Amino acid sequence: MARRSRSSGAAVRPTVRGWGFLAVALAFIVASTLIDRREGLYVGFFLLTLVLVSAVLVWMVRPRVQVRRRFAEPAVAVGELATVRVVIEATGSARGLNRWAEQLPAGFGEQGGDLWSAGADARRFGGMVEYRVRAPKRGRYPIGPLWLGYGDPLGLAVALRPAGEVSTLTVTPRVTVLDQPGVLTASGEGGRHQLYVPSNPRADELIAREYRAGDPLRRVHWRQTARRGELMVRQEEQQGDPEACVVLDTTVAPRAASNGLSAGASTSAAEAEFERAVEAAASIALRLLADGFAVTVIETATALEREGDRVAPRVRHYSPGSAPSLLMDLADVRRVIATDDDDVWSGVDGHLRSLGGMLPVFCVLTGTGTASSTRLTAVKGAADPAVAMVAAEQSVSATALRDSLLTNGWRAAHLPAGRPLDDAWRQIAVGGTDREGARR
Numbered sequence: 001m002a003r004r005s006r007s008s009g010a011a012v013r014p015t016v017r018g019w020g021f022l023a024v025a026l027a028f029i030v031a032s033t034l035i036d037r038r039e040g041l042y043v044g045f046f047l048l049t050l051v052l053v054s055a056v057l058v059w060m061v062r063p064r065v066q067v068r069r070r071f072a073e074p075a076v077a078v079g080e081l082a083t084v085r086v087v088i089e090a091t092g093s094a095r096g097l098n099r100w101a102e103q104l105p106a107g108f109g110e111q112g113g114d115l116w117s118a119g120a121d122a123r124r125f126g127g128m129v130e131y132r133v134r135a136p137k138r139g140r141y142p143i144g145p146l147w148l149g150y151g152d153p154l155g156l157a158v159a160l161r162p163a164g165e166v167s168t169l170t171v172t173p174r175v176t177v178l179d180q181p182g183v184l185t186a187s188g189e190g191g192r193h194q195l196y197v198p199s200n201p202r203a204d205e206l207i208a209r210e211y212r213a214g215d216p217l218r219r220v221h222w223r224q225t226a227r228r229g230e231l232m233v234r235q236e237e238q239q240g241d242p243e244a245c246v247v248l249d250t251t252v253a254p255r256a257a258s259n260g261l262s263a264g265a266s267t268s269a270a271e272a273e274f275e276r277a278v279e280a281a282a283s284i285a286l287r288l289l290a291d292g293f294a295v296t297v298i299e300t301a302t303a304l305e306r307e308g309d310r311v312a313p314r315v316r317h318y319s320p321g322s323a324p325s326l327l328m329d330l331a332d333v334r335r336v337i338a339t340d341d342d343d344v345w346s347g348v349d350g351h352l353r354s355l356g357g358m359l360p361v362f363c364v365l366t367g368t369g370t371a372s373s374t375r376l377t378a379v380k381g382a383a384d385p386a387v388a389m390v391a392a393e394q395s396v397s398a399t400a401l402r403d404s405l406l407t408n409g410w411r412a413a414h415l416p417a418g419r420p421l422d423d424a425w426r427q428i429a430v431g432g433t434d435r436e437g438a439r440r
Contacts, residue, residue, distance in 0.1 A: 067164025
């Protein structure tokens with residue numbers, strides 16, 4: 001339904017039947033005046049009075065309404081159906097309540113229908129309406145308020161009034177299920193840090209320390225006690241989760257911005273390109289989390305993070321099991337126009353080195369971003385393996401970027417529209433030669 005303002009929705013207006021009564025009333029009044037017949041005037045004014053009285057009755061109907069809106073799922077992916085349940089409870093003069101209509105964002109269609117049943121209690125109305133919508137794009141969308149229609153018994157007048165609050169529907173990126181990441185086992189398991197976590201560890205994770213008052217005797221490490229000549233007990237030292245990093249290029253290069261592309265008004269092709277990049281980043285990150293990796297997601301730039309007058313990367317950390325939080329965060333990712341002074345990749349390199357050691361790095365790039373093989377050289381020095389996906393249409397610049405990355409030791413793939421993400425993933429996982437992308 002079209003967006004309505006609260007002020008315009010509260011106005012009482014005639015229905016189609018009401019407009020018909022007004023037209024007939026006006027015809028009777030005009031005809032009776034011309035032919036000088038008083039009976040016609042009575043009929044005309046009677047019909048006019050019916051419409052006016054109906055409008056007053058509708059205006060006076062003010063039941064107390066409570067609206068509770070619930071989503072069947074806290075978030076849905078792009079293209080999936082979201083089920084919305086709206087519970088309506090009205091007390092007071094509820095007889096005039098007859099229709100509902102939900103205010104939805106553009107592209108969600110219209111939702112509405114009848115509420116009243118003839119046998120319902122005129123003093124109370126309670127019920128639930130349920131509908132489904134399909135979100136066309138990633139993001140957070142306002143759902144509501146609910147507009148309720150009030151009418152008179154003759155159906156001559158109607159008023160729409162908002163009820164309830166606005167709820168937010170979160171639409172996360174579409175996710176492709178990727179194969180087990182053989183690309184990781186080829187070069188290493190990522191960085192590991194030692195954590196002290198009491199548990200039942202493997203034998204090679206046991207260490208011994210001196211006995212302290214209160215330690216149970218069943219934890220005595222007899223071999224170390226005999227060797228050291230003092231009472232020693234077992235203590236567990238467990239390895240932490242392996243680490244990996246996913247870098248999402250959220251910048252728009254100055255050259256692209258000068259051609260009319262901006263974060264707020266992008267062309268449909270560039271917007272689709274960035275959505276493919278977000279979907280690729282989400283799919284890779286979820287694959288890593290499912291395999292037990294602690295994942296660091298770095299957005300190359302965000303308008304919310306700044307260093308002086310320059311944009312700065314945003315860094316978020318996710319542990320295995322936090323996939324829902326990752327998807328909710330990626331629902332809000334937006335592009336930022338970079339300037340010639342913004343060297344966002346040096347900031348990314350600094351964050352990678354702060355993580356310590358070499359770790360798998362997956363860079364998801366776009367054709368309109370600021371990435372180049374030269375700027376990614378420092379990133380390559382902190383990555384093992386270094387993997388890149390270029391989400392862009394088949395173009396000379398995108399192909400050149402992929403080929404340059406391959407030459408400099410990256411495992412790179414081209415991800416144009418129409419190429420399945422899992423296909424590109426398999427190509428780079430087996431050795432870094434993007435044969436399919438090269439044929440396109």
